[in-house]
Each structure stands twice: as structure tokens, then as C-alpha cells.
Amino acid sequence: SGRDNDLEDDHMDTLPSENTSEILVESESLGSLPELIPVCRSERTTRAPNHLCLSIEVEDDEVGDLGEPANYKVAMFDLDKVIWQGVMDEEMNSMKVMKVWIVVDLPPNAKVVRSKWLYKKKTDMDGKAHTYKARLVAKGYTQTFGIDYQETFSPVADIRAIRILIAIAAYYDYEIWQMDVKTALLNGRLDEDIYMEQPEGYVDPK
16 A cells, blocks of 8 residues: 555665665776766867957058069069159259368379169058159268268167157147158268269260
8 A cells, every 4th residue: 555655665765775876996906997987178269259359450561572673673673763853963963052072083093982772662552652862872882981981870769858858748738849860961061072973864974
């Protein structure tokens, strides 16, 4: 009956529990190994959401591959020949206004310093050229120290001095104006007499 079943269940509950440790020892003594449960790990890479990332577009361009002419002859065959000619004329006019040199006959035993044109393109943020520059320079390796020159440095402002000026301007709420002096180096004066060959494309036959 139902009551007999309840009494039987109560009797089973009062029985001592079976010692399973002995069974475990016997199984271990037989040399059986416990079953290994594989651990599942996600191979998914953790990354921030797109709205928290900085999106930058990168173009596969070579640095410095702007097609800048290596010398005067290359510039005259370049697709931007007219532009290069214009910036060279501007450079020569600046030197004429500043009276950088005068055309003279070469004295006996005087050493001639050779010259060359340097061409440069300035680019914007997209890598497109927007400014063309041409500079006439002397080949310094053909000069002799103590004869053709005495100093080997250019005077520049110390970055610490610039920071101090900016800090003072910020403290007193001053306005800072920036200016650019074209061909600023032409304002310097040389104590030595330098004889340089005339630049390509601007040779005075006289």
C-alpha cells in the first residue's frame, strides 16, 4: 500500500551511504585514467566597436615619388617645364634684386665653385603638389675650408627660446603673427670672395 511504500522509502533514507572513495581507489589502482573534458575557448578577436575607432584612409604611394627633376636638363624635358622655368626666373630675379653677385672675369689662379639647380615640390594633405620651388646652390664639396668659407653652420632660433616666447604670449594674451621671408639667406654677407660659375640656362655671354 501507499503507507508501506512510504515506510520503505524512510527505511532507505536511514541506511548508511555508500563509500564511493573506495570505488575511486580501486579504479585508480587498475590504472584507468579519468576522462578529460576539453575546454572550449573562443578564437574570436576582441576589438572595439567601429564607432569608437579612428577611421584613416591610407593610399599606397611611395614617399618622395613626386617626379622632381634631378637637374636642369631633366627639368627642361619635364611635363611641368613651364612651371619650373617660372620658379627659376623668380629665383634669379631675387638674386638680382639683392645684388648677390656681379659678372666678372675670372682672376688668375682663382678657383671656380660649380653650381647646380635643386627642384622641390610641396604637397598638401592628399599628396598633391601645390607649390614648386627652384633653388640655385653652390656645390660645397668643391670649396676649401679657410679659403672659400669659415663657418659650417646656419644661425637658427633655439626651440627653447620659441617655447618661452609662446608661453609669455599665452600668459599675457598677446597675438602672435607669423611671417615668411623669401630667400632670407640672401640677406647674409660674405667676407670672402667666391667665384661661382654661371647657372645653367642663365649664362651671360658677356
